Amino acid sequence: MNYKKLNLKIGIEVHRQLNTGKLFCRCPSLLTEDKPDFTFKRKLRPVISELGEIDKTALYESTKKKYGIYEGHYKNSCEVELDESPVYDINMDALNTMIQVSKMLNASTINTIEIMRKQVLDYSNTTGFQRTALISTNGNIKTEDNNIKIDTIILEEDAARKTKETKESISFKLDRLGIPLIEIATAPDIKTPEEAKEIAEHLGMVLKSTGKFRSGLGTIRQDLNLSIKNGSRVELKGVQDLKNIPKIIDIEIERQLSILKEGKEVEEGVRRIDKDLTSTYLRPLPGKSRIYSETDHPLISITDEHIKKIKIPELISDLSLALEKKYKLSKELAKEIIKENKKEFFETLTNKLKNLTPGIIAHTIIDTPKEIESKFNITTEKLNENVFYKILEALNNEKISKNSVIEILVDYINTEKLDLSKYKTVNTKDLEKEIKDLIQKNPELNIGALMGILMSKHKGKVDGKLAAQLINKYKK
Numbered sequence: 001m002n003y004k005k006l007n008l009k010i011g012i013e014v015h016r017q018l019n020t021g022k023l024f025c026r027c028p029s030l031l032t033e034d035k036p037d038f039t040f041k042r043k044l045r046p047v048i049s050e051l052g053e054i055d056k057t058a059l060y061e062s063t064k065k066k067y068g069i070y071e072g073h074y075k076n077s078c079e080v081e082l083d084e085s086p087v088y089d090i091n092m093d094a095l096n097t098m099i100q101v102s103k104m105l106n107a108s109t110i111n112t113i114e115i116m117r118k119q120v121l122d123y124s125n126t127t128g129f130q131r132t133a134l135i136s137t138n139g140n141i142k143t144e145d146n147n148i149k150i151d152t153i154i155l156e157e158d159a160a161r162k163t164k165e166t167k168e169s170i171s172f173k174l175d176r177l178g179i180p181l182i183e184i185a186t187a188p189d190i191k192t193p194e195e196a197k198e199i200a201e202h203l204g205m206v207l208k209s210t211g212k213f214r215s216g217l218g219t220i221r222q223d224l225n226l227s228i229k230n231g232s233r234v235e236l237k238g239v240q241d242l243k244n245i246p247k248i249i250d251i252e253i254e255r256q257l258s259i260l261k262e263g264k265e266v267e268e269g270v271r272r273i274d275k276d277l278t279s280t281y282l283r284p285l286p287g288k289s290r291i292y293s294e295t296d297h298p299l300i301s302i303t304d305e306h307i308k309k310i311k312i313p314e315l316i317s318d319l320s321l322a323l324e325k326k327y328k329l330s331k332e333l334a335k336e337i338i339k340e341n342k343k344e345f346f347e348t349l350t351n352k353l354k355n356l357t358p359g360i361i362a363h364t365i366i367d368t369p370k371e372i373e374s375k376f377n378i379t380t381e382k383l384n385e386n387v388f389y390k391i392l393e394a395l396n397n398e399k400i401s402k403n404s405v406i407e408i409l410v411d412y413i414n415t416e417k418l419d420l421s422k423y424k425t426v427n428t429k430d431l432e433k434e435i436k437d438l439i440q441k442n443p444e445l446n447i448g449a450l451m452g453i454l455m456s457k458h459k460g461k462v463d464g465k466l467a468a469q470l471i472n473k474y475k476k
Helices: 056-062 092-104 193-210 242-261 304-309 316-327 331-339 343-352 358-376 385-396 402-415 428-441 447-458 464-474
Strands: 009-017 038-042 067-072 115-119 129-142 147-157 161-165 169-173 180-186 220-227 234-239 269-273 279-283 291-293
Touching: 009 193, 056 279, 092 129, 092 147, 092 180, 092 193, 092 304, 129 193, 180 193, 193 220, 193 242, 193 316, 220 242, 234 242, 234 279, 242 279, 316 331, 316 343, 316 358, 331 343, 331 358, 343 358, 343 385, 358 385, 358 402, 385 402, 428 447, 428 464, 447 464
Parallel strands: 067 169, 234 269
Antiparallel strands: 009 180, 009 220, 038 067, 115 129, 115 291, 129 147, 147 180, 161 169, 220 234, 269 279
16 A cells, blocks of 8 residues: 555554542542442533534534443542542642653643643543643654654543443443543654554553553553545544554555545544454544633642653663663563563572573563463462572572473462472483483484483473483484
8 A cells, every 4th residue: 555645644642541549539540340339320411612612522422312320439439530529639640750751752841731621421421521631742753764743742530431331321430530541642743554553652662661550451542543635534542452553544544445436525533443443433523612621620830840850761662672682682572571570580580590591581480471371271470589589590500490390380370389399300410321221222213202202201300402412412
């Protein structure tokens, strides 16, 4: 596909939850599946904005004629979530994290921040609006071939968690309502689907580097805005897996081209990404009429001195590159060590266990648990640093073999007991003598057959590499 000829323009919006506690009250960011402590219903209606207009998105939602049902818990919700109390002062930890991200993306932080209300009538907010604040503008990300402008960095409160929908009502949990959410929006400067994926990955890495953002299902979302020549702007909501971004964009381009080929006009709007990566129309694009001032919170003054005091963390990409070079690790393995916050543990192990290569240590603490989960369909949550240290120490001192590591870990998961004596390796001298005798008694067997007999007999208590070397030495 010739994206340049199509005049393809792509912008990305990244949304991710912060782990700082809720934004306008002091409730924790704690999701729960417990039975609710209270339930209530609410009916929402659109209102005329200060511009004298009704937002078309709000009007569209109101035509569905439904009501909201809300379930709450005292441990993570209060009167603010119920809209029965004015908001508290903004969570400064969340705000400072936003300034930190702004500096990392070369954006200019606004000195006077105003909380705004954005009309939302899909019942995901008990108030009928979402509180939002513009924090920074005019950032940029430089790629090898492009300079992508960051239009806005916004701090807002996340919506309630939808649990059920019927013809008459929509049900939500209040636990997610009010969790701080960053929104980073690029200008439509992205020219190709692969570049869109690259920018989304970079933004995710920047946020992860702060250590202030939540991970896991539902904590991060990417939306795509795109248009082509003679087409219309479309917002594609809910990208979950970054590797699907190029395909999602190509599918949308094909959809618009097929409409244009029929001589029809492409309808602009918001579309939901479906499981097969096609999309379904949701609603019209929102307009300016849905935004108005939050009257319950004062303006926030941010001085230049305050901005200067906020330090920028080292990027994950820089940390992983340093590990990769220093310890001669693969790019992916180095990245996973940083991503899983195991840098300090990894370096402690490499400093103490000199007989093991950094690659073996990294593979054991990073890849082996994933291999166990995939192969045995069991969780590896019980595998703590102490367990890994004892196993690697035994491996370093040649008390166990590499072949038995997975079996030892699985045994520990099942019993929560670490008995390394069961996996004690065969002494090298004894192994050498055994191999000599085996070859002498079975001269007709090839190397593979000899290895098979040996490994079957000792079941992981022999290092395969050492056994192969000794067989090659005496098999002439």
